[in-house]
Amino acid sequence: MAAKESAVETIDDGIAEPGIEPGASSETMLVTTDSFDEYEQEMSSSIDGDRQMKESTGSTISEIQEDSTQDIPISASPQESGKTLSLDDAEMDDVAHRLGQSNIDGDPLRCKAWLAQKKHIFILSQAGKPIYSRYSSEDKLVTVMGVMQALVSFVQAGSDMIRSVHAGDTNFVFVVKGPLILVAVSKTLESVPQLTLQLTYVYNQIISVLTQSQLNRVYDQRRNFDLRRLLTGSERLIDHLLNFMDREPAFFLGAIKCLPLLPSMRSSITQTIIQTCAKIKNLVFAILLANNQLVTLVRMNKFFLHPMDLHIIQNLVDSSESLKTAESWTPICLPKFDSNGYMHGHVSYLSEDCQACLLLLTVDRDVFFVLSDAKQKIVEKLRRTNCLEAINESMNKPTITTADIGLPDMRHVLYKCKSTAQFWNPGFQPPYTTDEEIERLLGLYQCLHHRLHSPSRPLKLIFQQLDKETMLAWVASGFELYVTFEPLVTKPDAIEAVSKLLKWIKKEEERLFILNSPTF
Amino acid sequence: MKTIEGKVVLLGSQGVGKTSLIGRYIGNFDNVSPTIGASFFNCKLNLGDMKIKLHVWDTAGQERFRSMAPMYYRNANAAMLVFDLTQYNSFAAIKGWVKELQQNVEDTMVLAVIGNKSDLHQRQVDGEEGQKYATSIGATYHEISVLHNEGVETVFLAIAKGLLRMVSDNTDITSVKIFDSSSFFNGDGMPLLPSVEESPQNTSIAHGILEKPFTCC
Numbered sequence: 001m002a003a004k005e006s007a008v009e010t011i012d013d014g015i016a017e018p019g020i021e022p023g024a025s026s027e028t029m030l031v032t033t034d035s036f037d038e039y040e041q042e043m044s045s046s047i048d049g050d051r052q053m054k055e056s057t058g059s060t061i062s063e064i065q066e067d068s069t070q071d072i073p074i075s076a077s078p079q080e081s082g083k084t085l086s087l088d089d090a091e092m093d094d095v096a097h098r099l100g101q102s103n104i105d106g107d108p109l110r111c112k113a114w115l116a117q118k119k120h121i122f123i124l125s126q127a128g129k130p131i132y133s134r135y136s137s138e139d140k141l142v143t144v145m146g147v148m149q150a151l152v153s154f155v156q157a158g159s160d161m162i163r164s165v166h167a168g169d170t171n172f173v174f175v176v177k178g179p180l181i182l183v184a185v186s187k188t189l190e191s192v193p194q195l196t197l198q199l200t201y202v203y204n205q206i207i208s209v210l211t212q213s214q215l216n217r218v219y220d221q222r223r224n225f226d227l228r229r230l231l232t233g234s235e236r237l238i239d240h241l242l243n244f245m246d247r248e249p250a251f252f253l254g255a256i257k258c259l260p261l262l263p264s265m266r267s268s269i270t271q272t273i274i275q276t277c278a279k280i281k282n283l284v285f286a287i288l289l290a291n292n293q294l295v296t297l298v299r300m301n302k303f304f305l306h307p308m309d310l311h312i313i314q315n316l317v318d319s320s321e322s323l324k325t326a327e328s329w330t331p332i333c334l335p336k337f338d339s340n341g342y343m344h345g346h347v348s349y350l351s352e353d354c355q356a357c358l359l360l361l362t363v364d365r366d367v368f369f370v371l372s373d374a375k376q377k378i379v380e381k382l383r384r385t386n387c388l389e390a391i392n393e394s395m396n397k398p399t400i401t402t403a404d405i406g407l408p409d410m411r412h413v414l415y416k417c418k419s420t421a422q423f424w425n426p427g428f429q430p431p432y433t434t435d436e437e438i439e440r441l442l443g444l445y446q447c448l449h450h451r452l453h454s455p456s457r458p459l460k461l462i463f464q465q466l467d468k469e470t471m472l473a474w475v476a477s478g479f480e481l482y483v484t485f486e487p488l489v490t491k492p493d494a495i496e497a498v499s500k501l502l503k504w505i506k507k508e509e510e511r512l513f514i515l516n517s518p519t520f
Numbered sequence: 521m522k523t524i525e526g527k528v529v530l531l532g533s534q535g536v537g538k539t540s541l542i543g544r545y546i547g548n549f550d551n552v553s554p555t556i557g558a559s560f561f562n563c564k565l566n567l568g569d570m571k572i573k574l575h576v577w578d579t580a581g582q583e584r585f586r587s588m589a590p591m592y593y594r595n596a597n598a599a600m601l602v603f604d605l606t607q608y609n610s611f612a613a614i615k616g617w618v619k620e621l622q623q624n625v626e627d628t629m630v631l632a633v634i635g636n637k638s639d640l641h642q643r644q645v646d647g648e649e650g651q652k653y654a655t656s657i658g659a660t661y662h663e664i665s666v667l668h669n670e671g672v673e674t675v676f677l678a679i680a681k682g683l684l685r686m687v688s689d690n691t692d693i694t695s696v697k698i699f700d701s702s703s704f705f706n707g708d709g710m711p712l713l714p715s716v717e718e719s720p721q722n723t724s725i726a727h728g729i730l731e732k733p734f735t736c737c
């Protein structure tokens with residue numbers, strides 16, 4: 001794509017604000033953020049990362065618990081920057097030596113297939129202990145991780161923070177958070193902020209499993225701690241998350257997709273949940289997911305869910321077959337909600353014949369049976385009111401395509417409504433029918449997304465003719481839009497199609513989006 | 521007909537086959553994956569003219585859930601301690617669990633030590649050692665293969681029998697519940713009233729069945 005730069009036309013004035021904002025609402029149940037907020041936070045927290053972390057130890061969970069007996073230890077900063085080891089020349093030589101050596105004795109490093117992987121992810125401790133590698137067993141990579149650790153601490157010693165290294169077509173991106181170092185080695189077109197965001201997601205996945213305070217505690221007690229002991233079984237979650245991010249636009253958009261439903265049906269589902277759970281104290285969120293899309297979300301007054309937390313929940317549900325076979329009761333930490341404490345989740349699928357997953361999240365660890373009862377009642381009511389059928393119908397229906405909408409030149413689109421942090425996309429149609437093509441298309445969207453949001457020079461509109469397609473990306477005041485057209489579409493035709501599309505989304509908005517923000 | 525209800529907890533290391541075991545018993549063996557937190561199952565079996573209802577907590581073996589375990593074994597009447605016959609570590613872990621139970625659970629518990637995966641050849645735990653250990657803690661000992669469905673029924677029967685024996689030996693165990701669904705009156709002709717001070721988690725269980733704390737029949 002970079003090679004096609006000459007064909008790029010960026011016009012800030014070629015398109016007028018449409019006057020409609022499909023899916024917009026003044027009520028939202030999700031925290032709305034720009035997906036690059038994370039990145040900016042990362043940047044500004046830089047060396048002072050630990051301080052920021054300490055500031056966020058105020059616990060939302062104990063705030064909810066009326067008598068909070070749980071003590072949440074305040075994290076101590078893992079190390080003062082003054083104490084970071086500095087490398088002198090001799091040590092630098094050593095690093096170079098180890099780098100050289102790793103080519104000879106590191107097994108995966110001699111493996112062509114391993115080297116050819118497009119995006120490696122590594123996690124190690126600040127002490128350099130391997131914790132996770134995406135494509136090989138991490139203990140074969142002790143040397144490489146040692147080098148990464150040396151690089152990080154070398155730069156840290158100069159009171160600076162390593163962000164990224166670029167070598168040929170490869171980006172090395174570093175995130176140092178709490179006691180962990182996360183590294184992406186990528187040959188994809190993803191930008192540094194996008195890779196940083198992905199590493200932040202991986203970090204949040206770990207927090208979701210362990211909580212921030214537990215993570216800090218184990219390293220405070222022993223700098224050399226082997227975190228793999230606590231993470232065994234959770235590598236699966238990280239693996240799944242990484243694959244998920246490669247094929248789901250939700251992550252870089254920072255938005256949630258809803259299951260399309262008749263508004264009357266959705267509202268009846270929501271009301272059923274509210275009525276059944278009305279008397280249950282300490283219930284913070286009720287979330288119903290179907291096919292990884294949001295059916296409804298009911299929240300405790302005053303609290304909102306961050307899309308990032310919902311993505312982590314979606315990842316858990318999507319990667320855990322075992323949740324399908326029984327009612328589960330599991331601790332889960334939502335890093336954005338409260339990174340230092342666990343919530344307790346009653347997780348179950350509605351029924352054999354309706355595979356939507358209901359999560360009831362509470363701060364009360366003793367209410368499994370109360371929630372189990374509530375779930376039973378919810379299902380009975382939903383069955384009586386034909387809501388289960390409606391959910392099934394929507395789940396089984398093939399996703400509408402832009403061709404179905406009557407937009408023949410338009411192949412695909414991502415539409416994000418900013419005020420509600422929700423997005424919509426139609427089904428893929430040819431040529432985007434193979435995994436490869438879909439990934440390529442998402443890659444193009446990510447490039448556009450990056451350029452629209454570029455910290456140095458943000459754009460409002462991009463119209464770009466490529467070899468295989470023509471792309472349009474547009475940030476209006478209420479939404480973001482990414483559209484893929486046939487390669488030879490003209491700009492006026494494209495703009496005309498976009499306005500038709502917006503009208504269609506507007507007409508369908510009540511079905512495609514959740515426009516209210518129900519509370520218990 | 522009498523019904524006995526008891527709470528059972530499945531404990532043991534990651535991957536030893538706890539979920540497979542309960543899954544096999546209730547007829548849902550395919551596609552197991554690591555348990556997240558804990559799963560709850562109800563299962564029923566008959567023992568002579570007794571109905572036994574088991575409320576089973578299938579816990580996750582992953583280390584990170586270890587600290588959650590007390591939530592699940594608290595008030596349990598029985599524990600199935602599962603290990604993998606081909607992993608000595610998992611057998612050693614059972615001893616840790618037993619110590620923890622002894623320290624934290626006051627009521628007597630029915631214990632079963634269960635060595636799973638007897639179909640595999642790389643056995644690391646000697647049957648005699650397992651049996652000896654089980655005897656030393658007053659547990660029954662079983663070697664089973666969930667894969668080949670060998671010994672699964674026996675384990676659940678042993679737990680049921682254990683619960684039955686426990687209630688008839690020990691009249692002050694109130695956490696195991698006994699219903700009499702054939703009659704509203706006990707031997708003394710006293711009406712059985714639903715117990716007033718039920719804990720909230722017990723209310724969900726009895727649907728139209730009158731319930732009382734244990735009395736000897």
Ligand SMILES: Nc1nc2c(ncn2[C@@H]2O[C@H](COP(=O)(O)OP(=O)(O)OP(=O)(O)O)[C@@H](O)[C@H]2O)c(=O)[nH]1
Pocket residue numbers: 532533534535536537538539540541552553554555556579580581582636637638639640664665666667668
């Ligand atoms: N060969 C053999 N494999 C078994 C047997 N029972 C279970 N397995 C396998 O062992 C693996 C783990 O089984 P699970 O039932 O998930 O183990 P678990 O103890 O519930 O694991 P956690 O939920 O992580 O604690 C699965 O791949 C099962 O298929 C058996 O009797 N023989």
Ligand SMILES: [Mg+2]
Pocket residue numbers: 538539540553554555578579580581
């Ligand atoms: Mg299990």
